[in-house]
Amino acid sequence: MLEDELKVSTRVIGNIAVIDLVGDVTTFAEAKINAAYQEMSQNGAQQILLNFRQNDYINSAGIAILIGIVTEVTRNDQKLAFSGLSPHFQKIFRMVGLSQYAKIYQDEQEALTDLQNAATA
Amino acid sequence: MHNGKTSIELVVPSILGYEIVARGAVATFAHFIGFDQARIEDLKTAVSEACINAIEHGNQLQPDLPVHITSSYDGHRFTVEVSDTGTKPFGTITEPKTIEEKLAGAASLRGMGIMLMAALADEFLVEPSAAPGNTVRLIWYQCEVAQP
């Protein structure tokens, strides 16, 4: 249905909490994304990767949700990264300034490798 | 969720190619309603055939003549109405000819559109509009009627 275009799931790889976002990131995504973040935080996650997949629609309401996550991550002294964004949304995330607070990786593998290296360095 | 009637309206010029835009808009709408991909494919083909008919036949490819597409949903029934301005009447629609009849030369090869629309929609009818023009109405029911 209209309001249910996003699937959010979580997994942990090493010391990285991965939140997979498949579908549309709009105003309807708020509860799901926030719940996934809270769940990972309560489990003690220090590094969080928002892994986008097949997201051809992220709008300004979705961006506002992500700014909310960035705010929480900064407050809780966690580290946040994004992966799997299309070139268009990588550009939008840079324009908005999200890239100042969270590194943008091309794909999940690149993100996991880099984040794990950074953690062990 | 979708309570009550919701509709989208679209007006396109009578230029071949615009049926693709119309088909896409109606498909997006059907996707919201929760139609599965197979039905959406049926719907896309039927809607583009209806638009091509309106563009080529009803409006005789005159770019300035509009084709109106109204798509509505009332909770269980998804209706698409495609209207032209009726420069040329749709003609008498009899039972759609089968492919066998067409290949045997018993019916015109054009007119496949009508056969497709009749086959792909749950209900299909052609009626003259109130204003001069033809309206094709295509109806899909969201749920199949359960067999007793």
Added chain:
Amino acid sequence: MIELRLPSRLGYERVAMDAAASLASRMGFETDRVAALKTAVSEAVTNAIEHGNQHNEAMKVVVLLTVRGDELIVSVTDQGHKAIDAAYVNRVPQISEAMKRDDKGGWGIWLIQELMDEVEFTTAPSGGNQVRMVIHLER
């Protein structure tokens, strides 16, 4: 010209996005430009639904798509229940400011202005808000 009339319900902006994208692709716009157009159309239509028409489904959002030579002109008109706040036009939002606010939104109009080649905010003869945006085909 294509005219689209949509109910003021969030989600229906995608009908306009897809119609605009389909037309732009046929005109020969590159993938990244089509993506930019989709974002701009989405923001303009969601603004119309949320602000101009205050989520009143009976009010329509009218989207006109016009091909003129090498440009695609998109106009989005609402029924003007609430005017666009002039303070949002030509304002550059800052993420550091947004992070301090409860409402972290307010990016839509700026995104439209950043992504389209020409953008104009006017009042339609009907009294509604009208956003007119143009994207040029670069050859």
